[in-house]
Amino acid sequence: MKKGIFSAFVLFVFFSTQSVFAQFSRPISVGAGAGGTMVWADLGNTDTRFAGYIEAEGLVTPFISVGVKGEKGMLSAYGWNSDFENRYHAINANAKIRLGQFLSLPPNYSYYTLGASTFSKILANIYIGAGVGIMKNNINHRIDPSYGTSIENAGGEISEDLNSHQLAIPLNIGLDIPIGRTLYGPRWAININYQQSFLPKDNVDGVINSKMDQYSYLSLGVKLALFNRN
Numbered sequence: 001m002k003k004g005i006f007s008a009f010v011l012f013v014f015f016s017t018q019s020v021f022a023q024f025s026r027p028i029s030v031g032a033g034a035g036g037t038m039v040w041a042d043l044g045n046t047d048t049r050f051a052g053y054i055e056a057e058g059l060v061t062p063f064i065s066v067g068v069k070g071e072k073g074m075l076s077a078y079g080w081n082s083d084f085e086n087r088y089h090a091i092n093a094n095a096k097i098r099l100g101q102f103l104s105l106p107p108n109y110s111y112y113t114l115g116a117s118t119f120s121k122i123l124a125n126i127y128i129g130a131g132v133g134i135m136k137n138n139i140n141h142r143i144d145p146s147y148g149t150s151i152e153n154a155g156g157e158i159s160e161d162l163n164s165h166q167l168a169i170p171l172n173i174g175l176d177i178p179i180g181r182t183l184y185g186p187r188w189a190i191n192i193n194y195q196q197s198f199l200p201k202d203n204v205d206g207v208i209n210s211k212m213d214q215y216s217y218l219s220l221g222v223k224l225a226l227f228n229r230n
Helices: 002-017 109-115 118-124 145-153
Strands: 028-040 049-061 064-079 082-098 126-136 139-142 165-179 188-199 213-226
Touching: 028 064, 028 188, 049 213, 064 213, 082 165, 118 126, 118 165
Parallel strands: none
Antiparallel strands: 028 049, 028 213, 049 064, 064 082, 082 126, 082 139, 126 165, 165 188, 188 213
16 A cells, blocks of 8 residues: 555655656745654554645745744644544745756846756756744643553653644755746746654653654645745
8 A cells, every 4th residue: 555655655756757847936835734643652553644834935035934833733642552632733844956046047037047958957856855833732642551660660741731832843855846837936836845844842742751752744735826926
C-alpha cells in the first residue's frame, strides 16, 4: 500500500514538471493543501494521520520568501498499552530560500522567465526554510498505570495540561512547480513540502519525559499568485 502511494506520488511529480514554463515570480501568493502527519514522541508506535494547511507568502527577491502558515490536523501514537490522539492547531511565521538565489541568472528577470530551460526553472525552485510558531494541543490519551509509574520513576510526568500552547520550530524542504508562461511569471504553482516540527515543551502526547517531541508533515498543495511584479 505504502509503495503504491509512493509510486503514484513520484509519477505525479514527474508529469507535473512537464508543464512547467516559468519561475513563480509574482510578489504575493496564497496557498492551501493537505497531507500526512507522523509524530515522534514518548509512545513509540506512530500512526499516519491527516492535516490541512493554508498559507500566504511574499517574495523578498524572486527566490527568497517570507510567509505565514496555519495548520489543523491530528497526531497519534501508541505503545506500552497506552495511546494518545492530539487534534492540534498550529500557526507559524517562516522564511524560505530557493536554489535560484545561488545560480547564475541573467539580470533581466522577465527575459529569464520566458527563456530559461525547464530543468533550470525546476532546479531554481527547490527550497529550504525555517520558522517559529505556536501549537495548540487538544490531547486525549489513555495511559496504562504501570507505564505512568515507569515515566515518573525516570524523572518524567504524566501531564494534566492537555490543552496547552507550546512553541513549535518547523524546518522545511520542498519544491514549487510553477505552471504557465507569462512575462511576470505564472499565476499557479504546485507545492510539495516536507516539514519537520520540533516541540521543545515535550508535551504533544501528554507525557513529559527527557526527549523533545517532534512531528513530520508531508503535504501537497496549490498556490495562487496575486498581482504582477513591477
